[in-house]
Amino acid sequence: MSIKFRLTLMNFFQLFVWGAWLTTLASYGFGFKQWSGQEFGIVFSTLGIASIIMPAISGIIADKFMNLEKLYGLHHILYGITLLIIPNIDNASSFFWVMLFAMIFYMPTLSLSNALSYTILKNNDYDVVKVYPPIRVFGTIGFIVAMWITNLVSDPESPLAFGLEIGNKLSNITGMAIQCNQFYIAAFFAILLGIYSMTLPKCPPKNEIDNSNVTLVEKLGLQGFKLFKQTKMATFFIFSIFLGAALQLTNMYGETYIKDFSKVPEFADTFAVKSANIVLSISQISETIFILAIPFFLKRFGIKKVMLFSLIAWVLRFGFFAYGDPINSLWMIIMSNIVYGFAFDFFNISGSLFVETTTDSKIRSSAQGLFMMMTNGFGAVLGSLSSGYLIDNYFTYNDVKDWHNIWLTFAIYALVITVLFAIFFKHKHNPNDVESINH
CATH class of the missing domain: 1.20.1250.20 (MFS general substrate transporter like domains)
Structure with missing residues (x-):
């Protein structure tokens, strides 16, 4: 399996595990959970909060303490595990904290995936400017495929929607299962992506760089x-x-x-x-x-x-x-x-x-x-x-x-x-x- 194909696969699922729930979260919150607009806004703000605090921290870990491909994989495994908790959350306040942890694990992977792709391509003597854009396009394709799949499995009339049907009506258990499909799909493939990414070529931290004169602000x-x-x-x-x-x-x-x-x-x-x-x-x-x-x-x-x-x-x-x-x-x-x-x-x-x-x-x-x-x-x-x-x-x-x-x-x-x-x-x-x- 070529390096380019393996990175294409990684980029595909990088956005697949986000697109599976991102655009349907409002329907889940407003329709299924009956949240108010403010409650939903607070939940959605977890993406921004995580984007403020986590990328720099993950970058420091990758630069000094841990192989990039392992850190990237660990983030996705923890993200997937956290998503599995979401269907058990009943109120917006608790949902905020669980989603915040999920975003703390996921949002840094947006930059880590770029860094991982660049490093592996450079280490294998590829022209990054020429080779990477076609690889990255498959990330967007992954997002699209996830949206389509989620749409199909969230439709009660679709044969792809799993759950127990009683008579001509969906039971409460079935309704919950269909509404939560988006999180189960994202969690399953996120964990698989995490495991898969750890098999990618090693990208060790650059410990050889002298950090003795580097200030805390720079770190x-x-x-x-x-x-x-x-x-x-x-x-x-x-x-x-x-x-x-x-x-x-x-x-x-x-x-x-x-x-x-x-x-x-x-x-x-x-x-x-x-x-x-x-x-x-x-x-x-x-x-x-x-x-x-x-x-x-x-x-x-x-x-x-x-x-x-x-x-x-x-x-x-x-x-x-x-x-x-x-x-x-x-x-x-x-x-x-x-x-x-x-x-x-x-x-x-x-x-x-x-x-x-x-x-x-x-x-x-x-x-x-x-x-x-x-x-x-x-x-x-x-x-x-x-x-x-x-x-x-x-x-x-x-x-x-x-x-x-x-x-x-x-x-x-x-x-x-x-x-x-x-x-x-x-x-x-x-x-x-x-x-x-x-x-």
Whole structure:
């Protein structure tokens, strides 16, 4: 079995074990557990909290104490075991703590998987820039496959949904089993992935590096915070937080939004409502396509304009959802999913490139970590908590959510961020920026 195939398999299941439950968590919380918007927002904030505290800690362990492939595998095994506990949790408060532990184990693997792939490819004399992107694409494919499988096994009418059927109605035990399938699937494959990854080529810690003069700040990977002294970098990171607040909103609420159309009789039996997760998977399919266009857009328009295009795409993403429905305006829901690939990939890639081309090489890794901390950490926490509060207090009437105005509010928010970013973020286009990806 070739190295490239083995890494492809690893990347496939890396996002498979996340996609199995991420987009269906809202349906589980709102529908099955009857949580409020604020309770769900607090639960979802565990992704951001873990993204703030864990990647640096895991990086230190990998650098000094433990083989990278073993640490990566251990994270996934513990993540899988923790997911198995979730079906036994009855309230949002306890669920928060269990999910937080699950995310503490999982979120660092997003960066560890990159590091592991890079190290193994380099050790085997592969051109990382050329070889890795096709391998990484299979991670997104894994996310899509997981969404499809979860959709099928969570449908009571599907032959793939396991459970005990009594007469023509599902028993409570069966209903619980179907609702929890997403966690069982993710847990099973996460544990398998953890075991499998430990068979990958060894990547020992680099103990030969002299750390005697390294400060605590450097050990924790926090030296990038000095970039806040620079106006342009501070502006960029602040906007990264505010955009990060919007990045996961459609993953948080997308499936629940579509499934809530079932409360309207004319929409109840439509394909979109019955297969919401499959419809939403168009977003990930779009990602695999748009990512190929990034070098062209960066070369032609520059980093700032590409980030602006991304922000405009976020306005469209939310706006299409606001006016879509499963019959007359299904095309809007589909278009929302298509523009997601542009919106999500273009900001993340161009933002990462901006950091790469404007920071000193000595703190570049820390700066990249800081960018991820702002978007997936602080931004995600801000988006989770604030959206839950707003939905509960301003857009829920008699337990019915006003999705039109929810998405419209998010669209206006994204539009305000877009305008402010265009005004305050100063960056001159350099056609050679895209070339630096290869160096």
